[in-house]
Amino acid sequence: MNQTVRVRFAPSPTGYLHVGGLRTALYNYLFARKHGGKFVLRIEDTDQSRKVEGAVENLIDTLTWIGLDYDEGPVKDGPFGPYFQSERLSLYRTHVQELLLNGEAYRCFCTAERLEEARRNQLAVKESGAYDRTCRDIPPAESDRRAGEGEQHVVRMKVPLEGEIEFEDVIRGTVIIPTNVLDDQVLIKSDGFPTYHLAVVVDDYRMGITHVIRGEEWLPSTPKHLLLYKYFGWRLPVFAHLPLLLNPDRSKLSKRQGDVAVEDFRRKGYLKEAMVNFAAFLGWNPGDEREVFTMEQLIREFSLERVGKSGAIFNIAKLNWYNQQHLKTKSADELVDLVRPLFEAAGFQAIDCSYLGKIVGLLKERVTTLPEFVSASGYFFHDPDTVDEKGKRKYLTDDVIGHLDTFASRLEAAPDFTPHSIENALRSLSEELHISAGRLIHPTRLAVTGTTAGPGLFELMEALGKETVVRRMKSVKQFV
């Protein structure tokens, strides 16, 4: 491979970045970075009826958040722009003229209504719903005249009636499709816009794309693209059709069956590192038993040859695990930065950074997503207003309440308030009382946090501070 690698992610701007799109974008990105190539973002906005306001901005925002920075694309012009297909209309027209001239494409004057009816009839007798080629043999002179008179038309490609098209796919090997099942695909719509099939071929060629890495849903239409390359006399890129991402019922991943937008997961507090790691492993693996990867490691190890062929179900339980793994690798400072906006949004203002650092340190092995830091942190900011009911029955007996009082007084009088000194105080008290340490530990936790589960008690108490701890222990009576 001595030619510079150029790949592209070419979404249509319909609103948000789908996790399937994320994986496609990621593989393109990894491939480009691995080979020192360029990663291009191209917006396929040739369907005006599907335009969604703000979709491109949103897409770029999500791509940026997750760390897939592109080399050329919207807001980042390069030598092959513009990167919006809607701004390249004249280019498609020029190229299609060439096809028209060579008789490899033709104008079709059929009305949408007629086509609709014809298709219905064919489907009714179980024929393929392909275009019946009524206009295929209109003489060029007549075609030019009717077009000149302003008659509405589309341009269709002329597909050979017989033969077959064979091509190599990096992931699937040799694929052979007979041409007689191919439709005379519309290339230019009556509104003058190109269809996907024309635009993708023209742009991939004009943008110097060397490897087309896209979803498997494009496999059946690849022969049409190949034909176009042939008609234009252009050199072929390498094709790699990625297996689809699936819903739990094995249908193509879609909205309706839970969250599919990357921004949904971002909002729910998943780390970008986890999203990337997880998406990468849906269809690819390094061939050994390592599972937790950073983007840099993925770039180093990724190869198309190790991409599988079969569809993969998007499994949130595993994403949760990846999130925990990546959470563990983050320092308290990093976590504080990630989590502070969440605390602020929840109404905790002016939080001391070092205090927040302690909190996330104590909690980070006990949560799976970012918002859980907030929901598990109430007692770090205010005294509990209730205590766990089961815990109360189990631990808050009258004698224990007396013990807590004693323990609190001792802590209050002690010079130090470290995990070690607290533990010593507790253990010597339990010895004096001839009770197990647990008989003091659990009630203390309940008094101090209102719950029966949480971080190690002594670290927790230190973080809370002596004053708070003593106050809560002494006022636990109110709950019984």
Next chain:
RNA sequence: GGCCCUAUCGUCUAAGGGUUUAGGACGCGGCCCUCUCAAGGCCGAAAUACGGGUUCGAAUCCCGUUAGGGCUACCA
């Protein structure tokens, strides 16, 4: 319906004809650790869709069946 793709534990996957009593991970169950909850450690249940070939030998190659998916628009 037609065409194409796919097929290993519930899920993500490893095993590139012999190194395989099919390995790992998630999830699930148990045990250990332990002040609880996590985390961690150990153990366990759990798969080559089916049928034919080829071969001394098949999860692996070939054919068929079945199942699933995708495509079949003036959507991408």
